[in-house]
Each structure stands twice: as C-alpha cells, then as structure tokens.
Amino acid sequence: MIFLLFSFTINLSGNIYTFQEYTIENNRYIGSDSLIGKLDLSSHWDNNRQTLTLQKEKVVYLIPDNPFIKIERDVYQLRYAPIRKDGKLFIPTTSLALILGGLLNMEANFENGRLEIGTRVNIYGIHWKVDSSSTEWTIECSPSLNYLFNKTNGEWILTLFNPIYNKKILDQPSKGLIEEIKVEEGEGFIKFRFKTKNDLPMDIIRNGKLLNIEVKRFEKRAIRTIVVDPGHGGKDPGAKYLGFMEKNIVLKVSKKLAARLTEDGFNIIMTRTNDEFIPLKERTQIADSARADLFVSIHCNASYSSNKMHGAETYFLSAAKSDWARTVEATENSAIRFEAEDNPDITEIDYILNDLAQTQFLEESQQAAIYIQESLIHKSDLYNRGAKQANFYVLRLNYMPAVLVEIAFLTNSKDRKKLLNDEFIEKTASAIAEGIEEYARVRF
Numbered sequence: 001m002i003f004l005l006f007s008f009t010i011n012l013s014g015n016i017y018t019f020q021e022y023t024i025e026n027n028r029y030i031g032s033d034s035l036i037g038k039l040d041l042s043s044h045w046d047n048n049r050q051t052l053t054l055q056k057e058k059v060v061y062l063i064p065d066n067p068f069i070k071i072e073r074d075v076y077q078l079r080y081a082p083i084r085k086d087g088k089l090f091i092p093t094t095s096l097a098l099i100l101g102g103l104l105n106m107e108a109n110f111e112n113g114r115l116e117i118g119t120r121v122n123i124y125g126i127h128w129k130v131d132s133s134s135t136e137w138t139i140e141c142s143p144s145l146n147y148l149f150n151k152t153n154g155e156w157i158l159t160l161f162n163p164i165y166n167k168k169i170l171d172q173p174s175k176g177l178i179e180e181i182k183v184e185e186g187e188g189f190i191k192f193r194f195k196t197k198n199d200l201p202m203d204i205i206r207n208g209k210l211l212n213i214e215v216k217r218f219e220k221r222a223i224r225t226i227v228v229d230p231g232h233g234g235k236d237p238g239a240k241y242l243g244f245m246e247k248n249i250v251l252k253v254s255k256k257l258a259a260r261l262t263e264d265g266f267n268i269i270m271t272r273t274n275d276e277f278i279p280l281k282e283r284t285q286i287a288d289s290a291r292a293d294l295f296v297s298i299h300c301n302a303s304y305s306s307n308k309m310h311g312a313e314t315y316f317l318s319a320a321k322s323d324w325a326r327t328v329e330a331t332e333n334s335a336i337r338f339e340a341e342d343n344p345d346i347t348e349i350d351y352i353l354n355d356l357a358q359t360q361f362l363e364e365s366q367q368a369a370i371y372i373q374e375s376l377i378h379k380s381d382l383y384n385r386g387a388k389q390a391n392f393y394v395l396r397l398n399y400m401p402a403v404l405v406e407i408a409f410l411t412n413s414k415d416r417k418k419l420l421n422d423e424f425i426e427k428t429a430s431a432i433a434e435g436i437e438e439y440a441r442v443r444f
C-alpha cells in the first residue's frame with residue numbers, strides 16, 4: 001500500500017527542489033524517477049542484474065529489496081532497502097543524505113526536515129547602508145564565527161577565522177565614507193582592510209548573525225551659539241589710516257551683527273563690547289569654553305603699499321595659499337606683539353595642536369566663509385576678493401568652524417567712505433548675518 005505524504009525539499013547549493021514523499025509499509029520513500037529528472041542524474045536500469053545505476057560526480061548502485069548499496073567501490077548498509085513497485089524504484093528518504101551526498105560528492109545533512117546539500121558557508125552575505133552622514137558595512141555570518149577588529153598603519157582590519165564563503169564576497173566595491181576595501185584570503189582566515197574618508201574612525205558591533213561596521217561623519221550640530229569677535233581693541237588699533245582706526249569700525253559692525261543675529265534667535269557671545277584690549281589667545285578661549293557653533297571675527301583691511309586695493313574677503317583657517325593671504329595673516333597675527341608681555345606662553349605647540357583641532361572643521365569653515373562672502377558681495381556693493389585660506393591665530397579653535405571677514409580697505413578712498421557711513425555699516429552687518437543664516441540653513 002502506498003500513501004502519498006507531504007512534499008519533501010532538498011536545498012542543493014541554494015536551489016530548492018521539491019519531491020513527493022510516499023510511505024510504503026510504514027517507511028518513507030522518494031521515487032527515483034523524480035530524483036533523476038530534477039537533479040539531472042544519469043541512470044540505467046539493468047533488468048538482468050536488477051540493478052539501478054545512478055551517476056553524477058560518482059556512481060551509485062541500488063538493488064531492490066537489498067539494504068546494501070555501492071558508492072563507487074565502497075559498500076554501505078541502509079536502514080531500509082529500496083523498493084521496486086509499479087516498475088519504479090523507491091529510495092528510502094532516511095538514506096538520501098548518504099546516497100545524494102555520494103552521487104554529487106558534496107556534504108549532505110538533514111536540517112529541520114529538509115536535506116541540505118552543498119558546501120555549508122558560515123559567511124552568508126554582505127549588506128551596505130549608506131547615507132550622507134554614515135556608512136554601514138554589515139557582514140552576515142554564523143554567530144559563532146570568531147573575529148578580530150583592529151587598526152594598523154592607518155587601515156582598519158577585520159579578520160574572520162575559519163571562514164567558509166562563496167567567492168562572490170571577495171568583490172567589494174567602496175561606498176560612502178568607506179573609500180577602499182581590500183580583501184585578503186589566507187589559510188584559515190579572511191581579512192577585510194578598510195580605508196575611510198578623511199581617516200574617520202570605524203566602530204564594530206556584533207548582534208547575533210550581524211557584524212556591523214560603521215563609519216560616521218563628524219557630527220554636525222545645529223548652529224545656535226555664535227561668537228562675534230570684533231578685531232583688535234584698546235592698545236591695538238588694527239589698521240590705521242588718516243586717523244581712522246579699524247578697532248572702532250569693526251566694533252560698530254560687530255554690535256549691529258550681534259543685534260541682528262540675536263533678533264533672529266541665535267545665542268550670541270561677543271569677545272568685546274567696548275574699546276578694550278583682548279589678547280588673541282583669550283578670544284579663542286572665550287569661544288572654546290562657550291562651545292559655540294560658529295566663530296566670526298570682524299576686521300577691515302589695509303594696504304599701505306597700494307591704496308588701489310579694495311573690496312571684501314572672507315578667510316577660513318588653513319596654511320596661507322597666496323602671498324596676499326600671507327600679508328593679511330602677518331598683519332592680523334601681529335596683534336600677538338601687543339600681548340607678548342601678558343602671554344609669554346604662546347608656544348609653537350599651541351599652534352600645532354590648534355591647527356590639528358581645526359582641520360576637522362575645515363570643510364565647514366570654508367562653507368561658512370563662502371556663504372558670508374557671497375552675501376556680503378551681493379548686498380553691500382563691494383568688490384569680491386573671494387573666500388580664502390589663511391593662517392590666523394584667532395581662527396585656531398578647538399570646537400567650531402571659524403571665519404574672519406575683512407569687510408573693506410581703510411586705505412582705499414572709496415572703501416573708506418563706505419566704512420565711515422552708518423548706513424553701509426548697517427547694510428554690511430545685515431549681509432554678514434544673512435550669509436550666516438544661509439549657511440546655518442543649508443548645512444542640514
């Protein structure tokens with residue numbers, strides 16, 4: 001008596017095959033014809049010897065009602081013999097791992113009621129998640145797979161021990177903040193070597209089958225607190241021409257700027273609100289201890305060698321790129337000579353450390369400089385000298401992007417006329433404020 005049972009499935013290297021399973025005298029069987037057809041086996045029925053020969057990678061011999069089978073030259077005993085009924089041979093389901101494993105020369109095991117055939121992997125796949133501020137590279141693997149994650153010579157290295165994987169995982173493109181992945185195969189291990197954008201740090205978290213490696217961009221903060229720094233003051237007049245002094249003009253602009261930004265909802269800190277001398281180092285300390293989100297230093301320019309030079313320029317911190325930037329830098333940094341007696345401790349080390357701290361804000365500082373410069377040019381009718389890089393001491397901050405605005409030239413007659421005009425001062429302060437607001441808006 002033959003009963004039709006449920007279907008039986010075989011997973012052969014990821015391909016699922018379904019077979020009808022029968023019970024014959026209380027044991028379970030699969031028809032050899034369906035195995036031959038679906039798994040594409042060669043077969044031959046020898047009627048004289050009553051032997052079914054199946055062939056794929058190896059040859060298997062089966063005899064009805066005989067529990068002994070041969071795989072190539074080896075003989076195995078099955079729990080139940082194959083049965084021949086209605087001209088067909090039925091193969092015991094419980095012996096399929098042995099028979100098909102032998103035929104296909106692959107590892108075969110029963111798992112959760114189905115037969116798994118093929119090399120078993122312990123690395124299943126790799127997934128990516130990329131957005132503007134982070135990149136995740138996740139390897140899906142057996143929870144028991146051992147790994148090591150460390151940083152050597154500027155590379156982050158993930159080593160997985162005793163891995164079994166499909167070769168397709170060796171092809172690793174780079175995406176998002178991960179600039180390069182090199183794969184190295186070895187005896188008993190596989191290594192993934194990562195290089196990240198701007199050498200950003202990587203984090204690893206294991207969560208069951210997922211080994212998740214994440215790179216995050218330096219977190220951007222909303223701009224709430226802004227330090228407005230009127231240049232010079234007190235015994236340091238800044239640029240001086242025909243009795244007019246930079247320190248007074250920039251204080252006026254800064255006060256208007258601070259008022260406008262306060263009105264617009266920003267929290268404003270000024271480094272000075274009257275004509276007093278504040279050392280450069282103290283200005284940076286005020287900003288750093290406030291943990292402000294942006295530092296804006298307000299200045300006006302001078303060229304004692306050419307009164308033709310005119311216009312506005314906005315600087316962000318970096319090694320000076322042009323001779324002119326170096327000239328401005330030397331002038332603005334010269335305030336240090338006024339504070340030498342108060343600050344004998346400004347050392348080379350301070351400069352280097354501060355430079356390192358500021359590099360992470362380079363991109364943001366540049367963006368802020370561009371927005372401020374653009375707004376200034378369009379709204380106050382000044383010649384555009386551009387957003388530039390220079391090495392100003394006052395911009396060497398630890399915790400925020402920083403820019404320095406040189407509004408116009410005190411040494412140029414047209415520019416000077418503007419600088420001494422209250423309406424222009426008002427317009428300039430608004431223009432800088434609008435540039436800052438635009439920058440604050442677009443950076444998210």
Ligand SMILES: [Zn+2]
Pocket residue numbers: 231232238239246298299300332
């Ligand atoms: Zn200045």
